[in-house]
Amino acid sequence: xxxxxxxxxxxxxxxxxxxxxxxxxxxxxxxxxxxxxxxxxxxxxxxxxxxxxxxxxxxxxxxxxxxxxxxxxxxxxxxxxxxxxxxxxxxxxxxxxxxxxxxxxxxxxxxxxxxxxxxxxxxxxxxxxxxx
Amino acid sequence: xxxxxxxxxxxxxxxxxxxxxxxxxxxxxxxxxxxxxxxxxxxxxxxxxxxxxxxxxxxxxxxxxxxxxxxxxxxxxxxxxxxxxxxxxxxxxxxxxxxxxxxxxxxxxxxxxxxxxxxxxxxxxxxxxxxxxxxxxxxxxxxxxxxxxxxxxxxxxxxxxxxxxxxxxxxxxxxxxxxxxxxxxxxxxxxxxxxxxxxxxxxxxxxxxxxxxxxxxxxxxxxxxxxxxxxxxxxxxxxxxxxxxxxxxxxxxxxxxxxxxxxxxxxxxxxxxxxxxxxxxxxxxxxxxxxxxxxxxxxxxxxxxxxxxxxxxxxxxxxxxxxxxxxxxxxxxxxxxxxxxxxxxxxxxxxxxxxxxxxxxxxxxxxxxxxxxxxxxxxxxxxxxxxxxxxxxxxxxxxxxxxxxxxxxxxxxxxxxxxxxxxxxxxxxxxxxxxxxxxxxxxxxxxxxxxxxxxxxxxxxxxxxxxxxxxxxxxxxxxxxxxxxxxxxxxxxxxxxxxxxxxxxxxxxxxxxxxxxxxxxxxxxxxxxxxxxxxxxxxxxxxxxxxxxxxxxxxxxxxxxxxxxxxxxxxxxxxxxxxxxxxxxxxxxxxxxxxxxxx
Numbered sequence: 038x039x040x041x042x043x044x045x046x047x048x049x050x051x052x053x054x055x056x057x058x059x060x061x062x063x064x065x066x067x068x069x070x071x072x073x074x075x076x077x078x079x080x081x082x083x084x085x086x087x088x089x090x091x092x093x094x095x096x097x098x099x100x101x102x103x104x105x106x107x108x109x110x111x112x113x114x115x116x117x118x119x120x121x122x123x124x125x126x127x128x129x130x131x132x133x134x135x136x137x138x139x140x141x142x143x144x145x146x147x148x149x150x151x152x153x154x155x156x157x158x159x160x161x162x163x164x165x166x167x168x169x
Numbered sequence: 170x171x172x173x174x175x176x177x178x179x180x181x182x183x184x185x186x187x188x189x190x191x192x193x194x195x196x197x198x199x200x201x202x203x204x205x206x207x208x209x210x211x212x213x214x215x216x217x218x219x220x221x222x223x224x225x226x227x228x229x230x231x232x233x234x235x236x237x238x239x240x241x242x243x244x245x246x247x248x249x250x251x252x253x254x255x256x257x258x259x260x261x262x263x264x265x266x267x268x269x270x271x272x273x274x275x276x277x278x279x280x281x282x283x284x285x286x287x288x289x290x291x292x293x294x295x296x297x298x299x300x301x302x303x304x305x306x307x308x309x310x311x312x313x314x315x316x317x318x319x320x321x322x323x324x325x326x327x328x329x330x331x332x333x334x335x336x337x338x339x340x341x342x343x344x345x346x347x348x349x350x351x352x353x354x355x356x357x358x359x360x361x362x363x364x365x366x367x368x369x370x371x372x373x374x375x376x377x378x379x380x381x382x383x384x385x386x387x388x389x390x391x392x393x394x395x396x397x398x399x400x401x402x403x404x405x406x407x408x409x410x411x412x413x414x415x416x417x418x419x420x421x422x423x424x425x426x427x428x429x430x431x432x433x434x435x436x437x438x439x440x441x442x443x444x445x446x447x448x449x450x451x452x453x454x455x456x457x458x459x460x461x462x463x464x465x466x467x468x469x470x471x472x473x474x475x476x477x478x479x480x481x482x483x484x485x486x487x488x489x490x491x492x493x494x495x496x497x498x499x500x501x502x503x504x505x506x507x508x509x510x511x512x513x514x515x516x517x518x519x520x521x522x523x524x525x526x527x528x529x530x531x532x533x534x535x536x537x538x539x540x541x542x543x544x545x546x547x548x549x550x551x552x553x554x555x556x557x558x559x560x561x562x563x564x565x566x567x568x569x570x571x572x573x574x575x576x577x578x579x580x581x582x583x584x585x586x587x588x589x590x591x592x593x594x595x596x597x598x599x600x601x602x603x604x605x606x607x608x609x610x611x612x613x614x615x616x617x618x619x620x621x622x623x624x625x626x627x628x629x630x631x632x633x634x635x636x637x638x639x640x641x642x643x644x645x646x647x648x649x650x651x652x653x654x655x656x657x658x659x660x661x662x663x664x665x666x667x668x669x670x671x672x673x674x675x676x677x678x679x680x681x682x683x684x685x686x687x688x689x690x691x692x693x694x695x696x697x698x699x700x701x702x703x704x705x706x707x708x709x710x711x712x713x714x715x716x717x718x719x720x721x722x723x724x725x726x727x728x729x730x731x732x733x734x735x736x737x738x739x740x741x742x743x744x745x746x747x748x749x750x751x752x753x754x755x756x757x758x759x760x761x762x763x764x765x766x767x768x
Contacts, residue, residue, distance in 0.1 A: 039429025042313060042436060045304060052305035070293060072381040073374070073413055102302070105382015107293030108536040109280060117275070117293075127275035149273065152231040157272055158223075158263060162280075162533075162554075 055100070064098040065144050067091075070115040072106035078113035079132070086133035087116070090140035099144050112155070112162065118143055128153045129162075173211040175252060178228040181214035182558060185224035187763070189241065190214075193225055196241045200248040210252055223263060237263035280533050280552055285514065287522050288336075288498035289538045292382030297417050300424040303385040309430055311504035312389050315396055316438050324397040325351055328500070330508035332520030337365055337456075337493030338571065338597045339673070340519075340586040346490055349480035350398040353488035360400035361489040362391050363479075364497060365461055366407035366414070369453040370569030371620065373600035375524040376494035378536050380407065380414035383498065384421035388431065388444060390497035393504065395442045398490050402443055406461050409448040418446060453570075453624035457672045458491050460626065471628045472672035493598065495524055515541035519585030529566075529602040532557050539584070546580040549603060560605040564688070568597025570617040570624075571677035573684025574610065593684040595677070609706035610689040611696050615643040617681040621674065632675030635666040639682060649709045651697035656686060701768075708752040711767045717742035719764040726756035726765060 040048070056066060069075070069084045084103060091099050107115060112129040116136060119125045126149055128139060135153050142148045155162050177197060179190050194214060201207040223237035227247075234257045236247070243261060250258045272278065286292075295302040303309070315324055329344030350360060364387060368376040379387065391403045407415055422444050425431040433441045447465045454460045455470040462484050464470040483489025499521060503511045512520045519541040525548065528534050532554035539548065545565060549555065556562050564574040567584075573594035575582065582588050586596050604613065618640045627633045639662050642655050663679030670676045686693060695701045702710040715726070715735075720742040727735040727743060734750040737743030745756070745765075757765045 039432070042317075045309065045313070045428075048301050049304050049307075049310075052301040056302065056305055068294070068296070072292075072378055073411075076413065102296035103298065104294060105292040105297050106378040106536055107275065108284075108289070108538075109275060109278075109533065110535045111533065112275070115275070124274070125276075126273045129275075152233060155272055155275065155278070156228070156233045156235070157278070158235050162278060 064121045065096075066100045066102065066119040067144070068102050068104040068117050068119070070105070070107055070113055070117075071103035074106055074110035075113040075115065078110075080114040082133050083114045083116065083131045083136050087136045087140065090137050091144065094140060094145050096140070096144055126154065129155050174209045176211045176213055176230040177252075178213050178215050178230065180224060180226040182224075185226055188224045190225035192241050193227065193239060193244060196244040197248065200245050201252070204248060204253055206252060229257075232257065235263050236261040280535070280537070280554065283539065283543065283547060283552055284537050285522050285540050286538050287502050287511075287514075288379060288386075288495050288524055289382070289536070290502070291386065292378055292536075295383065297382055297384055298420050300385060300421065300428060303383070307505060308385055308501075309389055311501035312392050312430065313436060314504055315393050316436050316440055321351060321397045321399065324393060324504070327508050328397070328503060331499075331503045331511040332508075332515070332518075333496065333499055333503060333511065334519065334586060335492060336495035336499075336523065336598065338568065338595065340596055343492060343496055346480060346492070347394065347397050349478070350400075350483075350488045350490040353481045355488050358399075359402075359485075359487045360398055361484040361487055362395045362398065362400045362403040363462070363465065363484060363489055363491040364391060364403070364405040365456060365458065365491060365493040366405055366411075367449045367456040367461060368408065368411075368494075368598060369451075369456045369624075370571075370598055370600040372528045372602050373526045373569060373598050375526055375536065375599045377411050377414050378524075379494050379498050380411065380418050384414075384418045385425065386498045386501055387418070387494055388421055388425050390500035391444060392431065392435070392442045393500055394490055394492070394497070396440050398488070400490070401441050402445070404445055404447050404465050404484065406447050406449055406455070406465055408451050410451050415446060415448065422446070452626070453620075454626045454672070454674050457674055459672065461491070462489065471626045472674075474671060495599070516583060516585045518587055523584070523596065523599060525599045525601040527553055527601050527603070530556050530560065530605040530608070531603040541585045542583045544581050544583055545575060548584070548601065549580070553603065556603065556605050560607065562603070563606050563608055564604045564610065564613075566594075566602040566604065566613070566617075566681070567600070568595040568677075568680070569600045569602075570621045571595060571673065571680055572597045573680045574604070574613070574688060576688040578688075593680070593687055595680070607704055607706070609647075609702050609704040610685040610692050611643065611646055611702075612704075612706045614682045614685045615640070615647055618643055618678065621678040625674065625678075629669075629671035629675060631666045631669040632671070632678065635662055635670075636675070636678050638662055639666075639679065643682070646693065646696045647702075647707045647709070649696070649700045649707070651693075653697065655697055656690070656693050660686065705767050711752050712747055713745050713750055713752060713754075713756065713765060713767050715743055715745055716764045716766065719762055721762055721764075723761070725759050725761065729755045729759040731755060 071080050088101055114131045116128045116131045117125050139150050142150050179193055225239050227236040227239045247258050250256050325347045333343045334340040366376050449455050452470050455464045457472050459472040460470045479489045479491050515521050522538045522540050524538045537552055562577050564576050566574045579592055589596050622636045622640045625632045663683050666679050667676050695703050722740040732749050732751045734746045735743050
């Protein structure tokens with residue numbers, strides 16, 4: 038249905054509230070980088086696991102969304118968690134196993150999983166690629 | 170996999186291996202066995218951390234404790250203290266600028282600090298398949314403002330005043346282009362808006378990222394362009410190799426139609442606009458505007474002579490405005506925040522920002538958007554995080570196969586359209602390939618010419634035949650068969666092709682050759698006169714030799730050699746039969762003592 042200007046304005050305000058104002062400690066917005074780079078790095082199974090775990094734990098205040106390329110393609114799959122104040126935590130090189138722990142610790146209990154965030158030394162992201 | 174309580178990462182990059190990291194692995198495993206905790210701790214050899222000067226580097230997870238300059242003698246204490254007793258070994262922790270802290274948000278990284286995001290503002294933030302999220306971030310507000318409060322001339326003047334120039338390569342002022350299409354007379358009143366999303370430069374993915382991350386921005390901008398020039402139909406020409414981008418754009422178009430943001434009488438005004446996707450089959454020449462329009466019309470993807478320019482006689486012979494994806498992605502922000510705001514970013518003649526796809530020999534490969542006027546040094550060393558493995562920067566290629574290389578001496582050049590042209594390169598669509606000391610510049614020129622030669626449509630002789638001749642000369646130089654005068658022959662052909670080719674592809678094809686000759690003439694001369702490749706890339710100019718003084722006669726190289734070119738007796742120096750050697754380099758990688766060299 039074509040939307041009138043008033044309806045667009047209503048959508049804008051409603052959605053912005055959904056995105057920005059999440060209430061309570063469980064109110065998180067989680068975005069997964071799902072551009073070509075993210076998908077190639079394995080973002081799809083991460084996304085699926087994330088939705089399964091959020092569902093299984095019944096976290097109704099958590100919204101999960103896919104998003105485009107954030108630019109640091111080498112750190113994909115990237116999962117970012119925005120809290121109620123719009124502060125975000127970036128998890129890099131995610132896997133389905135890691136994301137399950139993020140759901141359990143961060144989304145359900147509000148504890149950031151430090152070990153999955155970036156490690157920076159001397160201004161450089163320590164970003165090891167495991168040799169086979 | 171069994172649960173491990175701790176992971177010890179040891180850098181196995183070239184730098185750390187040469188400072189002894191593999192001995193650390195052995196020593197570590199020995200100590201773990203001694204303490205009977207081998208089952209609990211995982212030891213992982215990793216790729217380069219990019220901190221070779223601090224090597225050998227060891228990181229212990231889950232704490233992320235960062236140890237630098239670890240020696241084999243330190244390992245027993247490290248295992249005892251950290252892995253057995255759980256106390257990080259302070260004396261080895263790198264503390265100069267932090268001991269491996271965990272920034273919470275990716276935006277705290279140096280990679281993001283100097284960036285400014287206009288075209289990519291929503292990428293990585295909103296869900297591209299949800300129109301409501303785009304609307305929440307002021308989406309379609311610019312279209313509303315244009316349709317309800319502005320005239321087409323107002324819009325064109327605003328775009329002109331912003332100083333926005335085409336982001337596809339040429340850098341033509343966008344407002345002026347719109348003005349031409351607006352002023353052009355169409356007998357039946359039909360005009361078109363088109364978008365060039367046929368991103369074909371090797372290593373470039375700026376447009377793909379916008380299409381995948383923020384497709385509604387393109388739709389909104391094209392509708393605005395349609396209003397400005399008086400067109401009610403638009404085409405997006407996107408390559409079929411971008412299935413995710415095509416899919417998201419189609420979803421976005423369908424959503425916009427459902428909301429009445431595309432279609433008849435948008436916002437109850439007289440303005441109607443519709444969009445259609447046309448898929449390209451991956452021909453590089455179809456990124457050239459006239460070839461692109463032929464392809465949309467269902468004809469063979471060949472360029473046609475200009476004039477007439479597309480603004481007067483474009484798609485189906487009608488006045489057409491054609492911009493690339495990134496150019497359009499700037500439009501909604503210009504309309505909403507104003508031309509003055511946009512023009513406050515950038516340099517005198519290049520306003521706003523530019524998106525680059527950073528690749529090649531660089532630590533932080535990825536996508537970045539910087540204000541015009543940022544220096545190449547900032548891009549490579551601050552945002553890009555420098556060159557991996559402690560190698561030296563040699564050159565950066567901008568503009569892909571149409572551009573040129575920028576040597577280290579010009580690292581402080583402020584990146585904008587005019588400065589890049591002045592130093593023999595061009596902005597291009599935004600591919601930025603970094604090369605280090607291991608890249609041969611003649612080989613780089615040969616690679617790009619091989620690409621353009623392959624992609625030449627064959628319509629005009631200068632491009633069809635001229636680039637072929639240039640490629641032949643480059644190939645023989647790389648094969649060690651270069652003859653005196655080859656450099657001059659290349660230059661003569663290049664000048665001729667640039668002046669006489671029909672379209673942009675041919676006119677710019679010689680650029681990589683000219684710029685490498687300009688800045689790295691000595692490498693060409695070394696290939697031709699001395700039959701040497703200084704960077705050690707051109708196989709025909711290399712000889713592999715084993716140093717008899719350091720060879721221990723282990724025989725690993727002989728086992729690895731696929732051509733059976735290495736022979737010898739155990740515990741005595743081995744030798745390479747250069748006639749059999751195929752110069753693959755497998756022996757160099759295999760040798761544990763670094764005894765094999767090429768040159």
